[in-house]
Amino acid sequence: MNFQSFGFSWVGTGRRHVLPWLAACVVCLLCGAALLHVDRVERQRWREAERLRAMVQLDTIRSRLEAGLYDPLLRIRGMAAQIIARGDITQAEFDRAAEYLLRGHRNVRNMVVSRGMVIAMSYPLAGNESVIGVDYRSIPAQYALVVKAMETRKAIMQGPIPLIQGGTGLIARLPVFVDGDSRFFGMVNIILDVPATLADAGLQSDDLPIEVAIRGRDGLGAAGAVFHGREGLFAQSPVEADVRLPYGSWRLAAIPKGGWDKNDPALVRSRLLLAGMFVLVVLFSFATARYIIDREIRSRALGLKTRELERSNADLERFAYVASHDLQTPLRTIGSFAQLLERRYRGRLDSEADEFLSFITDGAHRVSQMVIDLLNYARVEGAGRELxxxxxxxxxxxxxxxxxxxxxxxxxxxxxxxxxxxxxxxxxxxxxxxxxxxxxxxxxxxxxxxxxxxxxxxxxxxxxxxxxxxxxxxxxxxxxxxxxxxxxxxxxxxxxxxxxxxxxxxxxxxxxxxxxxxxxxxxxxxxxxxxxxxxxxxxxxxxx
Missing domain, CATH: 3.30.565.10 (Histidine kinase-like ATPase, C-terminal domain)
Incomplete structure (x- = not known):
């Protein structure tokens, strides 16, 4: 900044004249530090609000996913109950029960029942003929989870994995034991369509304001592979939530679309306001320093030329009106520094200089009140409490x-x-x-x-x-x-x-x-x- 363009000059100034310039510099530094702190606080507040909004949206998706996954488990438990009650099940009985249990479930591809390790029945059969007669032991990717389900005697959610009939899906497996739980009958599986399941949870909506990734294939949680969204999203400080499965979990992660660093219009307006305040504080500070020095120089050089001093006074008062009354945005630190100067140098300068320091203190009080009014006005929306x-x-x-x-x-x-x-x-x-x-x-x-x-x-x-x-x-x-x-x-x-x-x-x-x-x-x-x-x-x- 070229201060000489404002009429500021260091030439011919003594120690007394340097002090107001130093005071103006200190005031500007303090003002800049205060405004930077305010900006950091506002940005932190905005980020916390963004994380809270993302967490609320992610929790809604988590709840929908859990509901969409647990409901099919109830269906296979119903089929297992049919088998346990009779000790066996015929193809006709299976078809009737499966048709009833799967009615209205658009995200279910098919339900299968195996006798031992060999798949014996599928509903619907059309499009799934290739699974009949398949032995789980011939499919290593599925056999390991079949064995785990038998050992734990609990339902297990596997996938997404490649399907025998083509494509990928989620498989909910439930082992069935008959004759008083003494004999292993086979497995009841229900195969879920992955895109439909995710769509039911709201993950395919174009209006979703967050980007979501899911890891935990086969219920391995945070240690599992990513099967939906970008893997790199987990390294972008996302909000996270776990989807509880019958055996294991999935880990969900989300960030706002566009990332955490996108510019919020309210934050941009706040920064523009703070920048404007800083510019005005700088102008006011150096103008005030110039005011003190000019009056001192005129007092020493012109002596009793009262008329010239009065005219200068009027000009400075008009300037003070524009700078401190119509444009008022300086901070309370100006008054604090002026009071320091007044205590330290009262009596060392002439009475007019003492009077001028008092002018600065009074003006700083008005500026401080303006800062409060401006902040109150700006925060009516952002900082308002719940109605x-x-x-x-x-x-x-x-x-x-x-x-x-x-x-x-x-x-x-x-x-x-x-x-x-x-x-x-x-x-x-x-x-x-x-x-x-x-x-x-x-x-x-x-x-x-x-x-x-x-x-x-x-x-x-x-x-x-x-x-x-x-x-x-x-x-x-x-x-x-x-x-x-x-x-x-x-x-x-x-x-x-x-x-x-x-x-x-x-x-x-x-x-x-x-x-x-x-x-x-x-x-x-x-x-x-x-x-x-x-x-x-x-x-x-x-x-x-």
Whole structure:
């Protein structure tokens, strides 16, 4: 940055003149560090929210997969029960039972029964003729799991594996023992179509916002091979969940489509806001340093040239108005450093320099409040808590209990009518009512005692219309929309007006809560701020 383009020069400056430049540099470094910390915190918050959303979606898929896998197991248990009850089963009995058990299951390819190790029956038979007469011992990939099922006498889910009749599938195996569990009859298997099973769990949907991979072929869990999705996904810090199988498990992993590092629009806006704040802090800091040094140089060089100093003062005041009032975004650190300079160098410079340091401290206080207002405005959506039913009568009682002393001092009276319970964020509702009451106090008519009335009435569409009315100086109707805009004020500084953020914050809060806000007023006739909030029953209806 070329500071000479702003009129900044190190030439001819002594030690006293270098100190303000150093102070400005320190302020900028502190500001940059603070903003980087805020950015890290916001990014961490966003990543945690992304992981939570991905975990919720993955858990839904896990539940559907488990339901889709356990339901066929009930079918083969039903067939096993038929065999155990009779000690055997004929082809006709098998066909009738299988037709009933598999009715409506679109992800089932077929059911087979073996006598000993040889497959004897299949339903449906069409398209599966090649499996009849096959001995499991001739298929090593399947025989090992058949033996394990016999040894454990439990159902086992195998696959995805190549099928005898072609293609791949999942095989649920259940050993059947008859004659009081003393004789091994054979196996009851049900073969599931892999794409259909995954589709039933939602994994084939184009609208799925996450990318999913599954490992654990043959129920081996995290140690098994990947059979769906990218294997590399497991190395991208995914959220994970286990699908419990009758014998073993599958490991699911998921990341958002596009990865964890995709840019979120809200995060981009936050970073742009922080970058803008930093630029303004830099300009304000070095402009303030220039202000101190220029006044010192003029004081020493020109002595008693009061007129020139007054003209310079006016120019600097206009600059301060633009930099610290209309563009206010510096941080509280500016004030802290100015106070340090004031304590350390008071009396070592002349009285005017001491006065200038006081100017910086006062200006920093306004800047600090602006930072708070900006952050409150920016976080109305992102940091708002879950909306809950809020009794506004109790909430307003709490607010008035804190402001009663101030109201008594200015002779103000507040009348509150019956107020309903609405759906909202308690913290943001407190900010809403406080801003509207503070606005009435700031713009009261000095010729008469201030009177504020808060009331509510049912409105259309299941909402409540609130009214905060006062008998203050009023507002010209042509500005009824402008006052809700950011940094818009109708009064100059020094007249008790705020930073132009309060009413903009009110509108943002009301919009977040599903309502709207407007003002009815005319000059000298007071103002009525009207806003709507949702009744809890209406909020529940809309959510449903």
């Amino acid at each position: 809950v039913p809020v009794p506004t009568a109790e909430l307003l009682d709490d607010i008035l209990s804190y402001t009663r002393t101030d109201m008594d001092q200015i002779g103000a009276t507040i009348s509150v009518g019956p107020l309903p319970t609405v759906m909202g964020d308690p913290t943001q509702l407190v900010s809403l009512f406080q801003n509207l009451i503070d606005n009435a106090v700031k713009y009261r008519d000095p010729t008469r005692p201030l009177e504020i009335t808060v009331s509510a009435r049912p409105a259309a569409d299941g909402t409540w219309e609130f009214c905060v009315a006062d008998n203050g100086i009023g507002i010209d109707p042509q500005y009824s929309e402008k006052i809700f805009e950011f940094f818009q004020r109708l009064h100059p500084p020094g007249t008790g007006s705020g930073a132009g953020v309060g009413l903009a914050l009110c509108r943002r809060i009301v919009h977040r809560l599903g309502g709207d806000i407007r003002v009815e007023s005319s000059l000298g006739q007071g103002a009525r701020f009207l806003f709507t909030l949702l009744d809890p029953a209406e909020a529940a209806r809309r959510a449903g």
